[in-house]
Amino acid sequence: MVNRRDFLKICAAIGTAATIELYSADIRDIFIQAIEAHAQGDNVRVIWLAGAQDTGCTVSLLQGSDPDLIDVITKFRLQIDYHQTLMIPEGATAIRRLEDVVSDKSPVDVLIMEGAIPEGYFCTVGEIDGQPVPIEDWVKEIGGRAKYNIAVGQCATYGGIPAAKPNPTNCRSLSEVLPDKTVVNIPGCPPNPDWMTLTFAQALQGLPIELDEVGRPTAIFKETVHSGCSLLGYYEEGVFAKTLDGPGCLYKVGCKGPLARADCTVRRWNQGLNSCTTAGGCKACVEKGWPDEPFAPFYEEASDIPPSAALGIDPLLIAGAATGAAAVGAVAYAEHRRRKHKKEAKKETGVEQ
Structure with missing residues (x-):
């Protein structure tokens, strides 16, 4: 893990706009390019x-x-x-x-x-x-x-x-x-x-912050919590938990991950230890209108899930798919993600999905 001093060197050297994107991937790859800078x-x-x-x-x-x-x-x-x-x-x-x-x-x-x-x-x-x-x-x-x-x-x-x-x-x-x-x-x-x-x-640092339609930094609040969830493979195979501590996707017991856009499942909490989807399900607390419907009741299945979100497909890809080729690309992207999450689920549980 990059220590605090190294992180701040990177911020100064390449600008935080880029750092936000890189932090959730592999920031160590660009650390060697960082230089000391002073405020x-x-x-x-x-x-x-x-x-x-x-x-x-x-x-x-x-x-x-x-x-x-x-x-x-x-x-x-x-x-x-x-x-x-x-x-x-x-x-x-x-x-x-x-x-x-x-x-x-x-x-x-x-x-x-x-x-x-x-x-x-x-x-x-x-x-x-x-x-x-x-x-x-x-x-x-x-x-x-x-x-x-x-x-x-x-x-x-x-x-x-x-x-x-x-x-x-x-x-x-x-x-x-x-x-x-x-x-x-x-x-x-x-x-x-x-x-x-x-x-x-x-x-x-005076850097511009790109915001989405509800004022959030797009670098952080872009993809759904659902699309990065380690339990996504269960969802796509139709395996749903009946209780919060049961095996399977938590969607049927109230997880609102398909409605929420944030990098929780990638960045995680407590220095990368955990996220809501592995501790009782997402409540979609980053979305405008929460905690009222459709985000409530917390422990009941959401009544309105956008099809693209449920499939784990980035709606921005679909919106940009003006041609048949682009649409095929979006589907291929979704399939790639699906296979990746199935593999992760198998690794964690030892069960073939």
Whole structure:
């Protein structure tokens, strides 16, 4: 495994946009091309706000490695002026840092939002002249000044659990509160720490971030969880588990992998140890609209699965198949993937699929 220092050398040498793609493949192949580079210029000023959330995104980030949060802060010269979970100052001293940004006494380069944003006084952060300040006011003022606005976690990106029906506090995503700003969405409940650190690094180097139709980095949220699952061979042979701990594909007991786009099954969690599909099934927590239908109920078969996703075929390939030859190529690609996953399933279980 590439250590933290080596990873950061690679980021500096080839740019994080390329690093994100390479990390899930074999980043070691290009390490020999990396050169030492140093961050230049002033510190990057960051404000990290938290709305309706459980702090899971921050905890996930703190558990990251290769790189970890300390690497990101030191390498990219971060100055996190406000993070209510991690900062030492409290009370009026802490809120003064937000006031300084709003009054233009202090600059802000990046706003990172964790948690959904309730309406009005359903969520307040601090007081000014004895009056509580709604979180949405801080978001509008600071987000309007920031060069980058990044939403981390399902709650900040699409509303998540706080915005689930009937949503009595009118919780909204960062992009809904800042409709005129480009927002980079890093969904997940919580997101993988790599998704956050890699995206932060890309933004902090001033590199463009290619986003999909719902604002996610395409390098991470491109293919379905289902298409990279080690249990895909079971699905294609029609072998379905009847219980969460039973043999076979978990689709019939609620796995929503065909509905979810993320590299969970490739990147995995806890330094590559595990993923949801091998620990009870995917809940599709990276998708807009979660946790409402069609993602709920969690432990029942999904009622609406796109045929291309169920087959493990990349819809982008199908969309580009304007000719018969291209269509044949897409099918051949799918067959290649199917054989690969059957072989992996056999290796893990010892059973011919």
